[in-house]
Amino acid sequence: MKNVAILGSTGSIGRQALDVVRAHPDLFALYGISAHSSETSFVAQVVEERPRVAVFSRSLSIDVSGTELRWGDQALYDLAADPQVDVVVLAISGIAALKPLLSALRAGKRVAIANKESLVCGGDLVKEVRKQGGGELLPVDSEQSALFQCLQNGRRDEVEKLILTASGGPFFRRPRAELGGITPEQAVKHPTWSMGRKISLDSATLMNKGLEVMEASRLFDFPGERIEVLIHPQSVVHSMVEYRDGTVMANLSTADMRLPIQYAMTWPERVPSPAVPLKLWEHPDLAFYRPDMARFPALKMAYSCLQAGGGCPVVYNGANERAAELFFAGRLGFLDIEDSVAYALDRFTNRPMQDLDDILAADGEARRLVDEFQSTRS
Numbered sequence: 001m002k003n004v005a006i007l008g009s010t011g012s013i014g015r016q017a018l019d020v021v022r023a024h025p026d027l028f029a030l031y032g033i034s035a036h037s038s039e040t041s042f043v044a045q046v047v048e049e050r051p052r053v054a055v056f057s058r059s060l061s062i063d064v065s066g067t068e069l070r071w072g073d074q075a076l077y078d079l080a081a082d083p084q085v086d087v088v089v090l091a092i093s094g095i096a097a098l099k100p101l102l103s104a105l106r107a108g109k110r111v112a113i114a115n116k117e118s119l120v121c122g123g124d125l126v127k128e129v130r131k132q133g134g135g136e137l138l139p140v141d142s143e144q145s146a147l148f149q150c151l152q153n154g155r156r157d158e159v160e161k162l163i164l165t166a167s168g169g170p171f172f173r174r175p176r177a178e179l180g181g182i183t184p185e186q187a188v189k190h191p192t193w194s195m196g197r198k199i200s201l202d203s204a205t206l207m208n209k210g211l212e213v214m215e216a217s218r219l220f221d222f223p224g225e226r227i228e229v230l231i232h233p234q235s236v237v238h239s240m241v242e243y244r245d246g247t248v249m250a251n252l253s254t255a256d257m258r259l260p261i262q263y264a265m266t267w268p269e270r271v272p273s274p275a276v277p278l279k280l281w282e283h284p285d286l287a288f289y290r291p292d293m294a295r296f297p298a299l300k301m302a303y304s305c306l307q308a309g310g311g312c313p314v315v316y317n318g319a320n321e322r323a324a325e326l327f328f329a330g331r332l333g334f335l336d337i338e339d340s341v342a343y344a345l346d347r348f349t350n351r352p353m354q355d356l357d358d359i360l361a362a363d364g365e366a367r368r369l370v371d372e373f374q375s376t377r378s
């Protein structure tokens with residue numbers, strides 16, 4: 001029996017992680033939850049699930065017996081490191097997940113990690129803290145889970161390259177000239193996955209795939225040159241590993257995040273899941289295309305940032321997070337997102353990231369540069 005803490009329990013991944021816990025009362029007990037927004041659904045989760053600890057970002061006054069209600073950042077870091085917790089599901093969005101991640105890894109936890117921004121920005125710091133604390137990182141992001149599973153079929157020195165698939169988002173077939181007027185409502189309508197709004201937008205801009213190239217590099221320790229992206233609009237093949245003899249191992253399943261969430265929690269065991277089995281005959285049209293880097297500058301910039309190292313990945317992410325906020329607020333257009341990331345990267349003086357302060361400073365600088373970009377537009 002493992003005690004689980006779900007950080008970001010009110011989000012898309014958080015709610016599906018809760019489903020996985022509920023589906024396996026013999027394997028998992030819900031020890032803690034945390035959230036930052038959606039007060040009503042957080043309170044409903046507390047009342048229905050009665051976790052031992054519940055952490056909200058602000059103080060809440062609800063009366064529940066059996067649950068210790070806490071609030072604020074420190075309470076969140078404490079839950080991530082709580083001696084009673086065996087598995088932390090990290091389902092917070094954005095760089096806000098970095099400190100809870102470090103806290104969990106320092107305490108030697110297994111972290112089922114959905115959040116990619118913390119891996120992209122945390123870089124070597126996350127690696128070091130994981131080593132020192134003895135924690136484990138098990139990927140939840142569907143592509144990374146697919147790579148993780150395919151990598152179990154051979155030795156590392158037998159691997160030629162990692163192949164990440166990308167749905168291409170809702171505008172894959174639209175000419176670039178038509179993308180300027182895309183609204184937030186159009187941008188978050190993902191063709192194959194139902195997800196939180198920031199990652200849905202990132203999928204439409206391809207910033208998500210850029211972040212995933214860096215995420216894969218961090219998780220599996222491969223350089224950008226050995227990580228390829230293929231557009232695969234059906235989202236049936238979640239990613240692949242090519243071995244040196246030319247054999248390609250692929251991971252296929254229905255598009256249901258509960259599968260990779262559960263696998264990250266149960267690995268090395270595999271148990272039945274609530275997901276519907278794949279009916280491959282319903283997908284006679286599986287297709288793969290090489291992405292056009294000129295059409296997707298978000299992808300091109302991600303490879304350059306990975307190559308440059310230092311603070312560039314942090315700036316890529318921070319600028320994108322800020323640009324997404326401004327896009328949702330109606331203050332930036334759709335194509336301004338990649339332009340503002342390029343603007344921030346152009347003006348950032350790259351330097352090594354020695355510690356958390358360096359990372360947070362680079363993140364703050366990226367956000368300021370995007371605000372500067374926005375002010376030149378209005």
Ligand code: NAD
Pocket residue numbers: 007008009010011012013014034035036037038057090091092093094096114115116117140141142193194195196197198199257
């Ligand atoms: P979401 O917006 O639906 O949920 C985010 C959760 O994090 C909410 O519970 C929210 O209250 C909490 N949160 C937000 N800001 C916070 C802060 N500053 N401090 C503490 N908690 C905070 O997001 P999501 O779609 O579930 O995605 C979560 C993470 O998982 C993201 O990093 C995303 O890239 C990654 N991911 C999501 C999916 C998916 O299918 N949704 C797939 C792969 C990876």
Ligand code: MG
Pocket residue numbers: 141142143144212
């Ligand atoms: Mg993904």
